[in-house]
Amino acid sequence: MNPYLFGYLAAAIVGLSAVALTRKNPVHAVLLMIVMFFHLAVLYLGLGAEFLAAVQIIVYAGAIMVLFLFVIMMLNIKEEIEGERFTGGWPLGISLASGLFLLLIIMTGNVLPGQQGIYTAQVIASQTDTKALGSVLYTQYIFPFELASLVLLVAVVGAIVLAKKKLR
């Protein structure tokens, strides 16, 4: 991946997230987040993960964003804008987060790449990422995959239990 492109994407993702976080108007925040999601998708694409890029757009920029917008429609925007954006504890939060960030920066020198599996970048590039993902997801990882289906089922049932107007 072109280092300049990566630099731009990384800076844009961090910058857009920071700007989205500080917006008082939730609609602005959500719109900035969509732009951020698209940058993220391009980043995945540049890394040869085209399936992840597509999912990023369909699921995050598509489905989850719509959900967010629905939630925002139920808010009283005027009231939201008048209130404070952050609660009183934010200096503590930001110092903890930056401390963690510094720690991670210091540690990057100790990152040793682990053992490589059979799916090297060349192999994935030759048979496409989607095919490689599918062939392990439905064989080697079939058990976690089925387990994830239970997690999703519980999410659906839970949402109905908590939100349905009248349960029998």
Add this chain to the structure above:
Amino acid sequence: MPEFLRTQVMVILPEALLAVFAMAVLLLDLVVKRKGILAALTIGAAVCGFFALSGTGGGGSAWGGMFIADGYGFFFKIIFLASLVLSVLVSSRYLIEEDINHGEYYALMLFSTIGMMVMASAGDLITLYLGLELMSLCLYVLSGFIRGSLRSNEAAIKYFMLGSFASALLLFGISLTYGLTGTTAIDGVAKYIAAHGLAGNPVLAFATVLYVSAFGFKIAAVPFHMWAPDVYEGAPTPVTAFMSVGPKAAGFAVIGRVLLVALSQMSFEWTGLVIALSIMSMAAGNILAIAQTNIKRMLAYSSIAHAGYALLGIIALSPEGLASTLSYLFIYAFMNIGAFTVVTLLTTKGVKAEDLKEYVGLSKTHPFLAALMLIFMFSLTGIPPTAGFIGKFYLFTAAIKAGYTWLAVVAVVMSAISAYFYLRVVMYMYMKEPEGEVKLERSYGARLALGVTALAVLVIGMMPAGLVEFARSAIAGFRG
């Protein structure tokens, strides 16, 4: 079915059976008007699960080592199934009294149990994470099950927010481990660390901190305990009973799998952390419990303190220590569910029975119930001849044998402090005059659960050999 698939399915048979039952409960909920039938079905599921477990007990691993059905997992699954059955027995009447008698309740309990069982058998960090999410998601919903109650809503949202945060920490830890070792298999990680001399690597140490934080959250150890009092208080009481036992045991199960197996080479780094967690939990749990006037909050702080005790066996880093933690969790399941069952029995329409004052003079109005509560309080304090004493005895012995005499002394001092608030309940029940009539819930299930838990607490207290032997044999094949 092809032979290789059949052997694989046989290994996960208990979980698969429970999943089938859970979905059956969801479907039957549409046609069944009497939800008691669903409760019976849930208990039936647990019984089937139990028999399937006994059949496949030491059944080896499946799905390329992602799922391990060994004695260690078997022991924990017995705890989960027992706590499921007991909580369901307690629930059925409570749900009617609180007007939340919906069939989804039982399905969510079942799914949550499946999640815990997967956690206890996880051979891969991905399986572990998915099991943990399955368990937690169900619990978030269950704690908010009284939809009309603000406290229940608060409990659910708090649990969800902080729980998701803990999950994120866990995922971050898993991704760092994967980056360093190139594998998510738990024994694969251990092998890679040993082969490449990664022990003491700062990034891996950071991942270890993340694991300890995430699991500390699940077992409600200080400083990751903040959610526990509010959630325990707001959630429906049988759910509180369930989640103070099952998920805590599941948290310990994955601590065993990750800290004692995957990160066994990093034990120098994590024992310090876990010791700190253990001391803080015992101290904060027991001291803050003194100030509580709400019995559910008091039991929440007590459960924090008990997480601290149980960690002693992990710190000991010996088979004996692990066995003592296992048997302690087993005992804790019965005594804690027993105490919560008493609270549930006193909850009738419009009466919460959560304030300590409502226990005043219980020995005069309901002598038998008061006597049982006395047994549970004695057991939680650790007074012989109850099971709680045995559990603590083995934990403290394991800690001393591992050279942590000072830690055992701290634990004993903290247990002495805990006597104050446990015995205060007993004092209220026995030494004060009743202030009016106390009604009991009309529930045979809860009475049965009460009988079973009290009997278990007394029998284990007097004849602990069987349980201790069971715990020892459970960890015999544990690679730690």
